[in-house]
Amino acid sequence: MSHMKPITAALLAGLSGLAVTASAQAQEEIQFINCGANDxxxxxxxxxxxxxxxAENPGYTVTEEYVxxxxxxxxxxxxxxAGDPPALAYLGSRTLPQLAxxxxILPIPASDELINSYRESVRSTVQFDGQMxxxxxxxxxxxxxxxxTLFEEAGVEAPTTWEETVAAAQAISEGTEAAGIGIPAASFDNTMHQWLSWFYSNGAEVIDxxxxxxxxxxxxxxAFQLYADLAPYAQDGPVAYDRAELEPLFQNGQIAMMIHGYSFAARAGDVDWQIIxxxxxxxxxxxxxxITDSLAVFDGSGQEEAAMSLAMYLTAPERQAVFDDTAGWTPIRESEFTAALRENDANWAFFLDTIEIGGPEPQMVDFLSMQDVINEALQGVILGELTAEEAATQAAEELRDLQDG
Known part of the structure; x- marks a missing residue:
């Protein structure tokens, strides 16, 4: 695979304080697309x-666009x-294989220092074809x-196994006014994402x-059967919900369980919530x-070197740690900051302790088609149109066809 335009060795000089030279006659614009909301x-x-x-690179301007x-x-x-790429984009790491x-996009000029600053489990989410x-x-x-509160009302304990989860969901659905669990099943990325946490908790793999x-x-x-077992105790019409649409149901006490990241703790509402x-x-x-989102540098913008410098500056350890804390994300790097999280909030243990044993998003070049295949299989199970075995067989056949291209 071509590595496209060469990236200067200056970009390997460190993770912060990188400066590049722009023409003194005009401001050079770096277009930066961000996935998400600007709030x-x-x-x-x-x-x-x-x-x-x-301030360190006065010859440039940065135009941030949120989509x-x-x-x-x-x-x-x-x-x-179309030949008019942004210089830099913040997007899901799952898109990197297709873009590469x-x-x-350009490969990251990864020094040993840069590579080793990330946990292997994090680094694996941005690697493809031997490069970052x-x-x-x-x-x-x-x-x-x-x-x-709903668990207490239904007389059940917090579950530790799938069997206990199904039993608790049933007891809550039958003994309270709430649904036992929230399941996102819309044709959206977090349908597959939510299910994969259950999937990996049974030692399963999509691709070995x-x-x-x-x-x-x-x-x-x-794992497909688990959704078939839980579906009767989920909110009405799961295929109409993505994860964001489940949040108000949890906040208002209408569902008793849902999978989420640490940042949801700040939005979980006034209910007596716990994390397990x-x-x-x-x-x-x-x-x-x-799951990671990443900064990717596109080829062909004319600002590749400056965009790479900016990306490395933003993700330098000292700035990235503050950014993680501000956004409520799981820390990208292990550090004293990570250790302090446990001391300040015991709930962080649930999100930190599984890093080494968790599973990444499956890597397939046509990620969106893979996602559609898995989502359709899950929807078939939830709607009772497919058995778990039929869903798994159908998904496997379609994913193998995708691999064969």
């Missing part, structure tokens, strides 16, 4: 850090494919939020270490999906 403290902090970089997640990644890819395969294609910017792990599709393994079939590990499947242990 809250994290975007403001990012702008502050960008301004600090600009909703549903359209953002498609917009960045469409612009790049299409030669739309993005700089991790946001990292999340998952746990199960429960409404303790040899690159074989194994989503039809007994462990995977059991994702319950273990019959063939596994507590686990989580490991």
């Amino acid at each position: 809250g403290e994290a975007p403001a902090l990012q702008t502050e850090h960008i301004n600090a970089w600009l 909703p997640w549903g359209q953002c990644q498609e917009r960045a890819i469409t612009l790049a494919s 395969e299409s030669e739309l 294609w993005g700089l991790p910017r946001a990292f999340s792990t998952k746990a199960l939020f429960i409404n303790a 270490a040899e690159g074989n599709v194994v989503i039809d393994s007994p462990e995977a079939i059991a 590990p994702v319950p273990a499947g019959p063939n596994g242990d507590h686990s989580t999906l490991l």
